[in-house]
Amino acid sequence: MVQADVLIVGGGGAGCSAALHLAQRGVRVVLLERGLVGGQATGVNYGGVRQQGRDPAGLPLARKSREIWSRITELTGADVEFDPCGHLKLARSEADEAELLRWNALAEEYGLRPRMIGRNAIRERHPYFSDVVVAGSLMEEDGSANPRLLAPALARAARAAGAEIREHHAVTSLAHDGRQFEVVAKETRFTAPWLLNCAGFWGGEIAARFGEPVPIEKLHPNMLVTEPLPYFLRESLGVVGGDLYLRQIPRGNVIFGGGRGESDAGITRTRPRPDAAFGAMRRAIAVIPRLADAMVIRSWTGTDGELPDHFPVLGPSATTPGLLHAFGFCGEGFQTGPGVGAVLSDLVMDGATDVPLGAFDIGRFTAAQIAV
Amino acid sequence: MTATRLVDQDRPALIFRVDGVEVPAKQGDTLLTAMLTAGLGHVRTSEFGDGGRAGFCWMGACQDCWVVVAGQGVRRACTTLVEPGIEVIRR
Amino acid sequence: MKAVVVGAGPAGIRAVEQLVRAGVTPIWIDEAPDGGGRITQRPPAGFSRGASALYGADSGRARRLHATLDALKPRTDWRPDTLVWNIRPEDRVLHTLTNGAAQDEVQYDALILCTGAMDRVLPLPGWTLPGVTSLGGAQVALKSQGVGVGANPVLIGTGPLLWLTALQYAKAGAKPAAVLDTTDLLTKARFGAGMLWNLPTLLRGMGLYAQLKLRGVKLYEDITPLAIEGVNGVTAVHWRDAAWKEHVTPCDAVAMGWGLKPEAQLADLAGVPFDYDGTQQNWVPRKDAAGRSPVAGVYLAGDGAGIGGVDVAELGGARAALALLADAHLPSDMALTHHLDGRLRTERRFRAALEQAFPYPARLAARMDDSTSVCRCEVITAGELRRAAAADAPEMNRAKAFSRVGMGRCQGRLCGTPAAAVLARELQVEVPEVGRLRGQPPVKPVPLQQVD
Ligand SMILES: Cc1cc2nc3c(=O)[nH]c(=O)nc-3n(C[C@H](O)[C@H](O)[C@H](O)COP(=O)(O)OP(=O)(O)OC[C@H]3O[C@@H](n4cnc5c(N)ncnc54)[C@H](O)[C@@H]3O)c2cc1C
Ligand SMILES: Cc1cc2nc3c(=O)[nH]c(=O)nc-3n(C[C@H](O)[C@H](O)[C@H](O)COP(=O)(O)OP(=O)(O)OC[C@H]3O[C@@H](n4cnc5c(N)ncnc54)[C@H](O)[C@@H]3O)c2cc1C
Ligand code: FES
Numbered sequence: 002m003v004q005a006d007v008l009i010v011g012g013g014g015a016g017c018s019a020a021l022h023l024a025q026r027g028v029r030v031v032l033l034e035r036g037l038v039g040g041q042a043t044g045v046n047y048g049g050v051r052q053q054g055r056d057p058a059g060l061p062l063a064r065k066s067r068e069i070w071s072r073i074t075e076l077t078g079a080d081v082e083f084d085p086c087g088h089l090k091l092a093r094s095e096a097d098e099a100e101l102l103r104w105n106a107l108a109e110e111y112g113l114r115p116r117m118i119g120r121n122a123i124r125e126r127h128p129y130f131s132d133v134v135v136a137g138s139l140m141e142e143d144g145s146a147n148p149r150l151l152a153p154a155l156a157r158a159a160r161a162a163g164a165e166i167r168e169h170h171a172v173t174s175l176a177h178d179g180r181q182f183e184v185v186a187k188e189t190r191f192t193a194p195w196l197l198n199c200a201g202f203w204g205g206e207i208a209a210r211f212g213e214p215v216p217i218e219k220l221h222p223n224m225l226v227t228e229p230l231p232y233f234l235r236e237s238l239g240v241v242g243g244d245l246y247l248r249q250i251p252r253g254n255v256i257f258g259g260g261r262g263e264s265d266a267g268i269t270r271t272r273p274r275p276d277a278a279f280g281a282m283r284r285a286i287a288v289i290p291r292l293a294d295a296m297v298i299r300s301w302t303g304t305d306g307e308l309p310d311h312f313p314v315l316g317p318s319a320t321t322p323g324l325l326h327a328f329g330f331c332g333e334g335f336q337t338g339p340g341v342g343a344v345l346s347d348l349v350m351d352g353a354t355d356v357p358l359g360a361f362d363i364g365r366f367t368a369a370q371i372a373v
Numbered sequence: 374m375t376a377t378r379l380v381d382q383d384r385p386a387l388i389f390r391v392d393g394v395e396v397p398a399k400q401g402d403t404l405l406t407a408m409l410t411a412g413l414g415h416v417r418t419s420e421f422g423d424g425g426r427a428g429f430c431w432m433g434a435c436q437d438c439w440v441v442v443a444g445q446g447v448r449r450a451c452t453t454l455v456e457p458g459i460e461v462i463r464r
Numbered sequence: 465m466k467a468v469v470v471g472a473g474p475a476g477i478r479a480v481e482q483l484v485r486a487g488v489t490p491i492w493i494d495e496a497p498d499g500g501g502r503i504t505q506r507p508p509a510g511f512s513r514g515a516s517a518l519y520g521a522d523s524g525r526a527r528r529l530h531a532t533l534d535a536l537k538p539r540t541d542w543r544p545d546t547l548v549w550n551i552r553p554e555d556r557v558l559h560t561l562t563n564g565a566a567q568d569e570v571q572y573d574a575l576i577l578c579t580g581a582m583d584r585v586l587p588l589p590g591w592t593l594p595g596v597t598s599l600g601g602a603q604v605a606l607k608s609q610g611v612g613v614g615a616n617p618v619l620i621g622t623g624p625l626l627w628l629t630a631l632q633y634a635k636a637g638a639k640p641a642a643v644l645d646t647t648d649l650l651t652k653a654r655f656g657a658g659m660l661w662n663l664p665t666l667l668r669g670m671g672l673y674a675q676l677k678l679r680g681v682k683l684y685e686d687i688t689p690l691a692i693e694g695v696n697g698v699t700a701v702h703w704r705d706a707a708w709k710e711h712v713t714p715c716d717a718v719a720m721g722w723g724l725k726p727e728a729q730l731a732d733l734a735g736v737p738f739d740y741d742g743t744q745q746n747w748v749p750r751k752d753a754a755g756r757s758p759v760a761g762v763y764l765a766g767d768g769a770g771i772g773g774v775d776v777a778e779l780g781g782a783r784a785a786l787a788l789l790a791d792a793h794l795p796s797d798m799a800l801t802h803h804l805d806g807r808l809r810t811e812r813r814f815r816a817a818l819e820q821a822f823p824y825p826a827r828l829a830a831r832m833d834d835s836t837s838v839c840r841c842e843v844i845t846a847g848e849l850r851r852a853a854a855a856d857a858p859e860m861n862r863a864k865a866f867s868r869v870g871m872g873r874c875q876g877r878l879c880g881t882p883a884a885a886v887l888a889r890e891l892q893v894e895v896p897e898v899g900r901l902r903g904q905p906p907v908k909p910v911p912l913q914q915v916d
Contacts, residue, residue, distance in 0.1 A: 273905060275550055285912065296912070298906070299905075377614060385510070430604075439909075452495075
């Protein structure tokens with residue numbers, strides 16, 4: 002049997018960041034990961050480190066995370082290719098433009114400084130855009146990072162700070178005896194007074210085990226990457242409506258997505274979908290016609306959890322003391338991963354956090370169920 | 374590299390263009406054959422600074438011979454037959 | 465019954481032949497314009513060499529296969545110039561790209577994958593220079609284009625294709641500068657004895673060797689390749705002989721190949737599990753002796769299902785089609801089925817001996833210099849791959865995630881084998897323990913631009 006102060010289930014960005022922040026504060030942490038750390042959503046996503054376009058209720062968390070991103074190299078001791086290259090959200094119609102203006106005004110209330118770029122300026126700065134683009138909103142401090150590197154880097158640093166990271170440890174049973182959690186993984190029992198549910202989409206199963214099911218659905222964003230092309234695009238792009246996101250890495254490959262992939266019932270395998278790919282390809286060419294000459298060399302998807310109101314579940318359990326949830330990041334949790342870990346660490350150590358979590362409370366679903 | 378015409382070369386001659394320059398070829402040549410026998414040396418340039426590439430597998434597997442054919446888009450030189458007058462652009 | 469056969473090489477031809485015989489009209493897809501596969505690859509229209517000039521000792525086989533191929537085309541839904549780039553096994557759909565431009569979907573009830581093989585390589589310093597080709601590539605150049613990759617090429621590698629290609633070049637008027645074989649004579653002789661199961665083929669192999677000697681081509685065994693020299697092209701090969709003496713052989717091209725590896729990306733996308741075959745040192749898609757994969761409706765034959773050579777390809781193609789017919793409760797030839805099973809058993813024993821006689825030099829790959837590009841698409845060096853291992857990459861896909869090995873256009877077709885050898889040595893485990901690069905669609909690049 003292994004005794005710890007805090008058990009973490011799931012080694013994505015959320016879990017690995019929590020392990021690191023807790024270990025730095027001297028806590029005995031054990032993280033249990035079914036596969037390899039960063040093997041799920043955190044390791045295969047688009048890599049957008051974006052506050053742009055988020056619901057205002059999510060901005061404080063995103064702000065906190067962005068602050069950590071700015072010192073991610075010092076925090077992890079590794080280069081995870083974080084590049085504050087800016088996130089440029091494009092309007093393809095007057096209505097889109099109005100939407101950008103509306104969000105920009107809201108974001109300013111949260112201390113963000115998005116910048117509207119009008120029709121002429123955007124044409125001048127991005128001559129490769131087609132006439133489809135009528136305006137854009139630039140968040141200069143947003144950017145991107147290499148998703149394949151983040152969770153392993155956080156885990157390595159957590160390990161160095163004293164955390165125990167156990168890969169190939171699928172949690173198969175969970176219980177709480179009123180005081181301590183007992184978790185079984187790979188035929189080993191782990192106990193601790195704290196349990197952090199950082200299991201991504203599968204966090205829903207864990208919440209259900211503790212009597213608080215949530216209406217979580219699988220989310221498989223469909224991703225594509227081209228061959229390396231001459232470097233022309235610095236900003237990461239999005240569009241109003243969200244059906245296209247696109248960035249170019251300095252090596253030249255254009256990574257883009259839009260639409261959804263699929264998986265089998267047990268999610269033993271996720272697959273990109275050609276129909277989704279074709280849609281994203283058409284939309285990408287509509288915005289940047291020169292991409293018509295490019296080749297797609299690989300496509301993929303991954304699995305995140307999505308909740309009906311598009312907010313994650315983040316905060317204390319309503320049924321079990323010592324249980325903290327952090328899952329279901331609705332396709333936006335790569336950016337927030339580092340911040341989520343810090344919030345969880347604060348909740349364990351200080352019993353409070355400076356980030357308002359009201360919108361993310363798991364109770365919102367039980368309340369809704371009671372109302373029905 | 375220069376590929377060498379060895380056998381079965383009694384085929385009608387034709388002209389196509391590579392990077393704007395006229396290049397002789399024979400009917401039935403792939404773009405790869407035509408460009409390498411004409412002494413162009415390479416068919417693409419590695420994006421990562423290690424020089425020219427001239428294909429490797431000659432059978433559509435290695436993907437190291439992509440060129441642009443005007444009007445057709447990106448094509449594999451080893452599996453695309455040359456046609457009179459076509460314009461090839463090396464990348 | 466919607467049957468689809470991918471590949472019109474020896475395996476695909478024999479599979480389609482049995483389906484048509486049983487009254488099934490399959491959709492038949494091949495990326496090449498005219499079918500024929502590798503060993504019996506056809507030159508484009510306008511070439512005039514006859515079958516014996518093109519295929520030598522295989523000319524009878526080539527004539528038979530081509531005649532069958534041409535007779536079958538009108539009796540099938542024949543789709544040449546068509547790449548299958550994705551499979552969605554749940555819905556039994558293939559995604560195809562015709563003439564590099566037109567996208568389509570193809571529904572199937574049963575699918576036979578006969579996708580063949582490609583060369584296995586050993587990255588060397590200088591192997592990305594123009595003028596360095598795969599051994600199969602050098603052969604294809606001659607066979608289907610009448611050109612040599614050089615006038616004085618060095619051929620490096622091991623296996624029967626090494627001698628065969630050298631002889632074909634010599635006969636076509638090129639002067640191979642040397643044939644450098646990494647396998648020692650003793651290994652070849654020891655396992656050669658096991659090839660007595662197939663005496664004619666064994667004798668053919670020995671005949672090749674003898675003919676090369678007669679023509680004065682320099683043959684060296686048990687060599688260690690060191691580097692390929694040149695600027696914008698090849699000027700020499702550096703290598704070490706069995707006595708550890710270093711040589712520099714001037715040449716104008718290098719063709720390299722160490723046996724073959726299956727083109728099994730589609731089987732992978734179809735969800736077929738893979739097993740490591742230690743004899744052929746390849747990951748091969750799982751199938752029973754008849755060619756049934758564990759995925760319902762998916763059958764495998766030919767080199768794409770594990771390297772077996774052309775006889776096994778023909779036999780296995782027919783056998784897989786008979787399995788498909790039996791599974792679909794359609795009439796199938798029982799006598800032929802038994803005959804094929806017997807022949808396949810014999811051939812497998814022969815093949816095992818052949819593979820052992822010409823092993824992939826994993827030890828050389830594992831020790832390649834830190835500065836050698838193991839992945840030629842992304843230009844990732846062995847040193848970068850080793851750093852990934854040090855950063856805690858216990859298997860190939862994680863090493864890919866860290867280092868980009870296998871992330872390029874060829875999807876790890878070339879670097880997969882040598883990279884696994886490098887990683888395994890670094891982690892001090894056996895090669896199969898580091899796993900294999902997972903396949904991802906598209907199996908070959910597809911254009912962003914859609915043509916309706
Ligand atoms: C294709 C794609 C593109 C995306 N693009 C972006 C983007 O550009 N920007 C952005 O901010 N977000 C993006 N996202 C969303 C983001 O990736 C996720 O929200 C985020 O990574 C979730 O992190 P996580 O730690 O909650 O989950 P995960 O990374 O999924 O980690 C959960 C871990 O828990 C483990 N686990 C589950 N059950 C068990 C168990 N029983 N025992 C042990 N371990 C278990 C899993 O194996 C997994 O490793 C994208 C997501 C996908 C899939
Ligand atoms: C370059 C090369 C040269 C060879 N030369 C010889 C030789 O001289 N002598 C010898 O004994 N053996 C040779 N071999 C071995 C040879 O592969 C086998 O003996 C035999 O050809 C295998 O037959 P097959 O039908 O399994 O595959 P192949 O003959 O390789 O046929 C496979 C077919 O499938 C098609 N295909 C593959 N993937 C797709 C896809 N995704 N979509 C559409 N079509 C697809 C290909 O275009 C090809 O026509 C050679 C192998 C290679 C790779
Ligand atoms: S030379 Fe390998 S794909 Fe053309």
